[in-house]
Amino acid sequence: MALLDLIGIHKAYETQKILTNVDFSLHEGERVAIIGKNGGGKSTLMKIVYGILEADEGRRILQKNIKVGMLDQTPRFKEGMKCQRGRLKRN
Numbered sequence: 163m164a165l166l167d168l169i170g171i172h173k174a175y176e177t178q179k180i181l182t183n184v185d186f187s188l189h190e191g192e193r194v195a196i197i198g199k200n201g202g203g204k205s206t207l208m209k210i211v212y213g214i215l216e217a218d219e220g221r222r223i224l225q226k227n228i229k230v231g232m233l234d235q236t237p238r239f240k241e242g243m244k245c246q247r248g249r250l251k252r253n
């Protein structure tokens with residue numbers, strides 16, 4: 163059983179079709195890279211996986227007790243934060 167399933171996802175921005183009938187599953191222990199051309203819809207797909215964007219059609223099924231996290235493609239960090247041993251800390 164997959165941790166997460168997207169089934170038959172369709173997404174358009176206005177008249178621009180971005181995702182057409184996309185299926186995606188993620189199983190425990192899997193590491194998946196999504197590769198595609200610029201503007202191909204990778205971030206759109208990830209936002210649907212994350213749950214901040216709703217598909218126009220299709221189903222998103224998440225196993226119980228699964229938390230989805232997402233690091234934004236262009237993260238905006240608060241002023242005064244710095245990276246220390248891979249962790250963000252305030253000055």
Ligand SMILES: Nc1ncnc2c1ncn2[C@@H]1O[C@H](COP(=O)(O)OP(=O)(O)OP(=O)(O)O)[C@@H](O)[C@H]1O
Binds near residue numbers: 175198204206
């Ligand atoms: N909120 C939005 N409103 C309208 N169009 C959008 C919106 N977000 C993305 N798009 C358009 O949808 C298409 C897919 O964008 P998306 O960001 O999903 O692609 P991507 O594969 O992540 O691109 P990149 O490789 O540049 O990160 C692009 O043409 C983009 O301009």
Ligand SMILES: [Mg+2]
Binds near residue numbers: 204205206235
């Ligand atoms: Mg992107």
